[in-house]
Each structure stands twice: as structure tokens, then as C-alpha cells.
Amino acid sequence: MKNQFTYLVFTLFIATSVPALAQQHSEQKHDKYIWPKDAQVKQKLENWQDIKFGLLMHWGTYSEWGVVESWSLCPEDEGWCERKGPHSANWYDYKKAYENLQTTFNPVKFNPERWANAAKGAGMKYMVFTTKHHDGFCMFDTKQTDYKITDTKTPFSSNPRSNVTKEILGAFRQQGFMVGTYFSKPDWHTENYWWPYFPPKDRNVSYDPKKRPDLWKKFSDFTYNQIEELMSDYGKVDILWLDGGWVRPFSSIDSTISWQRTIPYNQDIDMARIAGMARQHQPGLLVVDRTVPGEFENYVTPEQSIPDHYMPIPWESCMTMGNSWSYVPEENFKSARKLVQTLVDIVAKNGNLLLNIAPGPDGEWHEEAYQRLQEIGKWIAVNGESIYGTKPLAPYRQGQWAFTSTGKAIYASYLPTDSEKQLPPSVALPALTVAPTAKVTVLGASHLLKMTKTKDGLSVVIPDKVRQQLAGQPVWVLKIG
Template sequence: MRSFSYLIIFLFFSCQLKAQTNLIDPAIKTPKAVLDNFMDQRFGMFIHWGPVTLRGTEIGWSRGINVPADDYDNLYKEFNPVLFNADEWVKTAKDAGMKYLTITAKHHDGFLLWPSAVSDYNIMNSPYKVDVVGLLAAACKKYDIRFCIYFTVLDWHDPNYPFHKPGQKNIDAKADMKKFVLTMKSEIQELVNNYHPYMLWFDGNWESPWKNEYGIDIYTYIKKLDPKVIINNRIGANSEHTKLGPEILGDYATPEQKIGALNMNDPWETCMTICNQWAWKPNDSLKSLKECIQTLAKTAGGNGNLLFNVGPMPDGRIEKRQATRLKEMGNWLKLYGESIYKTKGGPFKPNEIYAATRKGNKLYIHVFDKKSNELILPALHAVLVRKAFLLNGGAINYQQAAGVITLQLPAQLPDQNDSVIVLELNTNAESIPVIS
């Protein structure tokens, strides 16, 4: 019996030791102050773009599926986006009220949007021969936008990666993951040393060839290049992107195509498309202004950032309708940005009627839909409302009994997409516990 107990103890500590080997050295993790600054930004632009726009199919995922692999791999020989203008792209982000920009420097198809000494499969061997990544980095600096880079963990084009198309099950016996990881390091070194990204957005970490040990190696390597660069949670071997935790590598969570849940403990960023497809698609449906603004407000209300995707066209332009929609969001933010930037989410969970953000002693209530003349908020115990008013508007009548706040809504809300009511409190709104 005693030997059995010793065995249990041995197995327990062995498992603990194994779990610890999956962790990043805390000394090299991204500083909290850097992550807090990132979360203050609240709104960024995602850009999915490359030679595949010549076919109008999804970037990476259509290789060998919707587009024959040989056709897909040779599209770069026709790729000549002569109307690409980095300043115009970044100015579009600026006018939208976005604070950072993330470009797909390398997606799952393996094509590089920068001149690389590592791989010939890059933009300088297209007819265009322009350093897209470098021009965007410079334009972001000019317009005070934080420059970020998307980089794939998988690469269906690289012969050293064991899979060569989406959904492949049989591993290529000629592949060599050690060589593949070395290639990754060399490409990442070029990106970090040449373009100094604020953040690296990894993706493609769910396929079986990718192991957690590779993620730890890459994270550690990046931190030697730049200790402050932010790294998302898609660098370790996992498919659970909505979470952080001891078993998940990275600095923040990345729910995709859905708004993340209210989380006051872990930083997170929702990535979502302005249309349906990530890369450009002819006649793709465009989200309404109401959906765009409410998505941003609900994301901030959940204490997250929104990375909103555009897919530029084959000639290098962002579609006018996409740019117009973003400008409309920027116009709303000029009036109501105080309730988004540098705020905390909560204390109420966002819903279809309202969301809440907070800063200092102010609680911002984002009203999406007027169901009645009153909006009743859950009770805030030991908290008193001293004043209520429309942001950029007049006073709002209210009652507070047993902590329950009842707001008298005006006959006509000032903004049909999201009207913001400010509640000035007798205490720091950011210290109020989440109302479950």
C-alpha cells in the first residue's frame, strides 16, 4: 500500500514538472504596463491581402481547395497592385478612429509581403516589387498608428511543413519540422529587426505537427529580439483561442468572428470581418453601420479590443464602401470616443439593449435599442449616481432606489446606432465588482 502511495506521489510531481516545462519563463513575459497600453487602444485594423485576391477566394484556405495549388502558388507572378498606397490605407484606419494596424505579412499560403533573404516566394519576385510591410510600417509611424504584424505558424507551401493543404491528414514523410522552425525564426528575425512591430499576431497553431515546445522556443526567441513586443495566444499548440491560462502560451486571448465574454482579468481582442470573407471577395456583403458600432461598443463593454478586418482589392485599393463604413465609425468615435478609449468594461454584461464602459468616476451606458421610455439597470450597492446626462447632450432624469438605477430616456435618442448616457458616481466606477 505504501509503495502504491509513493507511486501516486511520484506521478503527481512528474506531471507537475511536465506541466511546468510548458510554461514561459515569467521573467521574459510581456510587461503588464505594455499590455495595459495595448488594451487602452480598443480599436485596430486587420488587413488580409495577397496574390489570392486575383481569384477572390479566401486567403490561404482556398489553396488546393477552391483554387488548384499550382494555380494558387503562381498567382504572385501576376500580382501587380499598382494602386496600393500605404498612406491611404493607414489614413483610412486613422479616420476610422483605429489606434493600431495588423497586416498579414505571411498567411498560410506562405507568400511574404516583404523582401526576404529567407524565401524567394515574396513580393519582390512579383511584378510589383515593393516592400508592402516596410511602407505600411513607415505610414503607421507618420500617422501615429501602432504597427503590428500577422505571421502564420503553419505554411502549406513550405515543403518542410508536414501538411500542404487544409484538412490534410497524411503527414509528408519528407517534411522536417526542425528546419521549418529555423525558417520561421529567420523570417521573424527579419520582421522584428527591420520593422519593429508593436505586436505579433500568430495564427495556424491548431494542426498536429505544431507542438507546444515549438511555441515556447519561438516566444523565447522573439523576446530576445525585442522584450516588449506583444504576442497573442496562438503561438502554442492549442485551438482554444478564447482563453488564457497556465497551459496556453501568449499575452492575450483572441476570440474570432464573435464578441468575447466579459472578462476583467485576462486581456482579449475580438477579430472580426467588416464583410464575410477575410480576403477580398467580389460583392461580399458588408456589415451595417449599426452592427459595426454596436460590435465595437459591446467589445469594449466586455473589456476587450476589436481588431476589425478589411480585405483590399487586387489593384491595392481598399473598397470605397468599406472605407466609407469605417469613416462612419470614425465620425461616431469623434463624438463618443471618450466612452471607448482607455476605458474598462462592465460592470454589466453587454446585451442587445445596452453595454457599459467605465473610466474614473464615470459609467458610460451605451444604449442600442429603446424598448420603452425607461432603461432599468441592475442594482449597484453602496454606489450613488450624482448626475446623469447624454454624452454631448443634456441632462437625463433618473431615480435610484435600493441601488437599482432607472433612467428616463428621451423621446428620441440622439444616435440610432448607439447613444451614450454618462452616469457620474460618488466613487471610482472602475472598482465596482462585475454584476453577475
């Protein structure tokens, strides 16, 4: 493998709804990926690539209003920043009311063990939690600010499990998960980012850091100190997942990407210093400085989108189970069929799927989210061997087929259309390198299938008994080996 992969451009499939977290990342190209040199980081990256399927959770005070996470605070004339409700006419009144949600936030049904059990049952194997989003409200017991869930102003602070980040990481670790901390680099609450002397104009810092290096130093130290808390006080952490890609060195801005062209200042927080400190506390830590190509973006993260081709670098599609990253009272969840097909498509192209579910203000998920995970888990229980620990196999994705391999077995996954309830009586596969003695089955049925070579590849006959036995599956997997 090369240290840099030359000129990768994502041609994206964009989901029908593009929620707010996606807006700054809808265009991506990665021609500067750098493979890590640290042996422990390389090993963890390989392990992470083997486990394929993770859970992301966006949760904060914004769930009380059922509004988009953080972005309604942002003074940009964009659809995802729209303010709603009685305070929406005046930005200052709105920000005051929004930040006052701290005084009513009380998720009394918080039960991270239920989440961890449901995620494990679905076949998820890693988890990333939003310790702090752009609004600056901390879902952990930071010593750097009182704008946090554990402060006495917050009703939930009296709960013995009020440090929800610690509780969540612990519950998922107990189930054998890799765990990660989402952390927003920008912070719209601290006066050292949105300095009160100047009203903010957009998502960026409200002053020129070059002109006011003392303020920027305070902000950089604040960021460093909070990340150090997360890396030293919360047990073993596998992934530091950094969002808010406009906080970046000016030299890293790609002027061909529209949202990066709007970054007015150099916002360098010294990632080498942060990553070095973090790995002292957490050897082998994966650092994901999203959209900032280089040594601190250990894997890339297309958002609400799937590359249309195989990608030979480590990558992860982060996508929502419904339409929103944050909790909304009436959510439109994707079908289990769609979610399974999404996972299969991503894995065949060398990626991982990080699927977001948003807890509500009471500390619970929608019951429908649990139902979706149960349905996914039923498929995984039978077909998981075609997912975990596999590598993509050329031609990767062709028509309705997706291909993976363990080296000993080939898995040809058939993604049916909405109208297909059974496998066809016979299926045509492309020309795969298959041993003459290879046996073919459909996972979930023990019946050996008849396979013959054709001029274009392979043909496999599916008996009626097998077709009926496995009717209605989101994906059927042929195992050859």
C-alpha cells in the same frame, strides 16, 4: 489577479457566415491562461487593453482570383477548402496555377497612407497585417525564399514600395498606431513542410517530424529566420500574431476540441526560442500564439465570435467587416450600426475588437469599407470616452445595456433594436453605485437629465429635445459622474 484563470469556456455567438480563417478556431476554451511576468510585456498588454479597437488586413496573391485566403490549396473535404475555376479538377494543376499568381500580382494602387488615415478617423488605434498566410507567399522582403512580393518574378517588385509590409507598418506607425505582424506558422509552399515526396493529406505537415527530424529542423529554422527578419528589419513592432494553431507541441493538443483531434504529429517549433529572440529585438513584444494556451499566448482571440459574458483575461475578437477575410469582388459589408454595437458589446466584456478589411488585387479597399469607417468615426468622435481607457463595470451586459467606467465616470451604453430610432422617454438602469451628487448626460448633448432611485435601480428621464437631437444613433451613451 491569479496567474491562471480556472476553466474559461467561450459560449460563442457565431456570425451568420463563418469564413475560412475561423474554421479551426470555432471552439475554444482557455483554462490555462498565464499572465506575463516580464514588466515590459505587462505594460504593453495594459496599453493594448486600453486602446480597444484595431484593424486586421488579409492580403495576398489570392485577391487576384477573389478566392478564400490560402485554404483552396488545402486537400480537405471542407466547404472553405473548395477549389473553383478552370484548374480546380486536379489539385496539382491548381496549386501550380495558384502559385503562378506571383507572376501577375501588381497592386499599382497601393497607398497605405490612405488606409492609415481612414483607420485613424474611425478611432482604430492598432493594426495587424498578414505578412505571410498559410500559402507561404511573403508580403515582405524575406531572404529565406523567392516566393515573395519583392522577387523579380512579381511585377510589383519594380515598384519602389514593393516591400509592402515595411510600407504598411511605417504608414500606421506615423499615425501613432501600435503595429503587429500576422505570421502563419504552417507554410504550404516550402518543401520542408509539405515535403514533395509525400502528397499532403490535409493542413498538417506531410511527414512525421519524429521520423524525419532533419526536415523538421530545416522548417523550424526557416520559420525562426523569417520571424527574426520581421522583428529586426521593420522598425518597432508591438505584436507578433501567430496563426495556424495546428503547428504546436503534441502535449498542448486539447482532445475535447474537434479540430485539434485531427492533428497527427508533434509540430513543435520551439516557441520559447522564437519568443526569446523576438523580444531581444522588440522588448515588451506581445506574442499571440493563437489557440496554444500558455506563456506565449498573451491574449486570446475568439474568431468571428463574441463571448457571451465578461472575461477577466485579455482577449480580442477578430471579425470581418464583410463576410470574408480575403478580398471578394462583391462583398456584403455589415452596417456601421452593427459594427458600433459589436465594439460596445466587446469592450463591456473586457475585450478588444480587431476588424478585418481586405485589400483587392489593385491594392485598394472597396469604397464601401471607407464609408463604414467614416460612419464609425462619427460615433467615436462623440462617444469615444466610453470606450478608450475604460474598464468593464458590473453587470457588464444586461439586456440592451453595456457598462464601462474610468473610475471617475460611469458609462451606460444603450444598444437599440433595429426599430428604435430614438431613446425611450425614460430608461431603467440596474442598481449602480452612484454618488448622490452625480450628474447625468447623454454624450452628444449638454442637457442635464433627471435621475431617481427606484426599488430595482435607477430611472433616467430623457427629454424630447435630447431624443430628437440624437435620433438615429447606433448606440446612445449615458454618462454618470
